[in-house]
Amino acid sequence: MSGILTMQLEQLRERFGDVQSRPMASGTTLVAVRGVHLPEGWSKASTTIRFLIPPGYPFAQLDCFWADADLRLTGGAMPQSSAPNGIPETTEMGLWFSWHLTGAWNPNRDTLSSWMNVVIERMRQVR
Numbered sequence: 388m389s390g391i392l393t394m395q396l397e398q399l400r401e402r403f404g405d406v407q408s409r410p411m412a413s414g415t416t417l418v419a420v421r422g423v424h425l426p427e428g429w430s431k432a433s434t435t436i437r438f439l440i441p442p443g444y445p446f447a448q449l450d451c452f453w454a455d456a457d458l459r460l461t462g463g464a465m466p467q468s469s470a471p472n473g474i475p476e477t478t479e480m481g482l483w484f485s486w487h488l489t490g491a492w493n494p495n496r497d498t499l500s501s502w503m504n505v506v507i508e509r510m511r512q513v514r
């Protein structure tokens with residue numbers, strides 16, 4: 388694991404507490420951020436967010452994420468741009484969000500924490 392990745396994972400732990408990472412056979416790293424609080428409008432008060440870090444990180448940008456497989460909107464509806472889907476290289480299922488950055492990824496500015504800001508903003512949009 389590169390020094391940049393190690394440092395950014397530690398920053399993520401400082402901010403969110405329970406952050407776990409594991410290298411995958413493809414060279415990606417799977418990150419799980421547990422206990423991410425959700426705003427009203429979701430079927431649960433918190434979820435685990437998972438995302439993959441590509442081998443070329445930080446020059447390769449992050450894309451998409453997974454929440455708990457049973458997460459839904461209040462009332463049971465499926466969130467926009469999501470679907471139940473397996474997490475690559477694992478036996479785990481998750482609620483996959485096809486959610487992408489709206490601006491350009493900048494490896495000199497963007498970090499794992501800024502990616503989590505994107506994820507949290509998506510969860511605030513509750514739709």
